[in-house]
Amino acid sequence: MAATAPFFPKTSTASITNPPKMTSVKKLAESPGLTSIPPVYTFPSNPQDEASSESEETIPTIDFSLLTSSDPNQRSKMIQELGKACQEWGFFMVINHGVSEVMTKEIIDAVKEFFDLPEEEKQEFQEKHVLDPIRYGTSFNISVDKVLCWRDFLKVFVHPEFHSLNNPPGFSDTALAYSEQVLKLTRELLRGISASLGLEDNYIDKALNLEKGLQILVANFYPPCPQPELAMGMLPHSDHGLLTILIQNEVGGLQVQHKGKWINVNVIPNSFLVNTGDQIEILSNGKYKSILHRAVVNNRAPRISIAMPLGPALNAIVRPAPKLLDNQNNPPAYIAMKYKDYLEAQQSSILDGKSSLDRVKIKMV
Numbered sequence: 001m002a003a004t005a006p007f008f009p010k011t012s013t014a015s016i017t018n019p020p021k022m023t024s025v026k027k028l029a030e031s032p033g034l035t036s037i038p039p040v041y042t043f044p045s046n047p048q049d050e051a052s053s054e055s056e057e058t059i060p061t062i063d064f065s066l067l068t069s070s071d072p073n074q075r076s077k078m079i080q081e082l083g084k085a086c087q088e089w090g091f092f093m094v095i096n097h098g099v100s101e102v103m104t105k106e107i108i109d110a111v112k113e114f115f116d117l118p119e120e121e122k123q124e125f126q127e128k129h130v131l132d133p134i135r136y137g138t139s140f141n142i143s144v145d146k147v148l149c150w151r152d153f154l155k156v157f158v159h160p161e162f163h164s165l166n167n168p169p170g171f172s173d174t175a176l177a178y179s180e181q182v183l184k185l186t187r188e189l190l191r192g193i194s195a196s197l198g199l200e201d202n203y204i205d206k207a208l209n210l211e212k213g214l215q216i217l218v219a220n221f222y223p224p225c226p227q228p229e230l231a232m233g234m235l236p237h238s239d240h241g242l243l244t245i246l247i248q249n250e251v252g253g254l255q256v257q258h259k260g261k262w263i264n265v266n267v268i269p270n271s272f273l274v275n276t277g278d279q280i281e282i283l284s285n286g287k288y289k290s291i292l293h294r295a296v297v298n299n300r301a302p303r304i305s306i307a308m309p310l311g312p313a314l315n316a317i318v319r320p321a322p323k324l325l326d327n328q329n330n331p332p333a334y335i336a337m338k339y340k341d342y343l344e345a346q347q348s349s350i351l352d353g354k355s356s357l358d359r360v361k362i363k364m365v
């Protein structure tokens with residue numbers, strides 16, 4: 001059996017020294033009398049196809065307090081449920097996670113204050129290189145996007161080194177407190193996921209050096225859109241890291257793909273939305289898939305979401321866990337790759353489903 005997988009092409013878009021000044025969708029949406037969207041935001045066919053509400057299918061719920069229970073029976077039952085959620089959905093809600101409602105409200109308010117700053121102040125952080133620790137931008141990657149998404153974003157690397165903004169005041173303290181809590185939660189979930197794969201609890205943590213894991217605060221702002229059926233907040237994609245923890249203001253818009261269908265996510269109050277990323281798919285050799293998801297927009301109210309992906313350390317090499325492989329029945333299905341290279345390539349490309357992951361898949365011939 002031969003294995004081939006093309007490496008990522010080197011792109012020139014990873015490094016832009018002088019990006020053109022961007023127009024935020026927030027500013028555009030605030031233009032007086034805006035009743036239609038500019039063609040550059042218009043998708044050729046209806047982008048919001050086939051969404052259905054969660055009806056027969058119920059998104060799994062993980063009770064974090066049971067996952068961390070000192071009763072081994074309760075813990076092992078929750079680990080089983082976690083494994084099932086990862087295998088069947090790649091998406092679940094976490095309840096009883098111990099992060100206070102006050103704290104989630106504070107971080108959403110802090111993000112709102114950031115997007116409310118004057119454009120000139122935000123543009124100080126306009127993106128230059130995809131691995132810059134603080135980046136403000138619009139759509140996904142305007143140097144390659146063909147149609148723009150109705151979304152502004154702020155991305156801040158918060159671990160292993162905490163970066164932050166001085167403005168708005170208080171942002172830094174709130175971001176630090178929230179990131180630390182979410183980091184603890186994510187690492188604990190990954191211990192459960194390790195165990196569910198039949199690996200040592202701390203296998204993922206150790207193998208991918210999560211002590212130095214890359215955690216990013218991704219704040220998304222989706223202003224009301226006068227023609228929501230023609231626009232898209234975020235195109236279908238999978239996340240690059242291991243797990244992403246997402247919260248939102250009271251406005252919905254996240255859809256996940258399950259069994260080929262788009263499902264609107266209705267959130268249990270005060271829960272975290274968690275999805276598996278590409279590195280979990282690689283590490284589990286495809287047993288757990290990274291989930292496709294997207295964000296739609298509306299014409300009623302601004303939506304804010306905060307996604308916090310946790311990935312391996314930038315210099316960690318990610319490969320399928322050797323213990324899960326067997327050359328006869330389960331050969332490696334993904335090439336080994338440094339997380340930094342994966343991330344750089346994914347962030348420099350257009351957002352296109354799972355195309356980044358496809359490039360590290362080993363093609364069986």
Ligand code: OGA
Nearest residue numbers: 218220253254295305307
């Ligand atoms: C993301 C993401 C979805 C949302 O930031 O990666 O998928 O609901 N966000 O904002």
Ligand code: NI
Nearest residue numbers: 237238239293
């Ligand atoms: Ni995402």
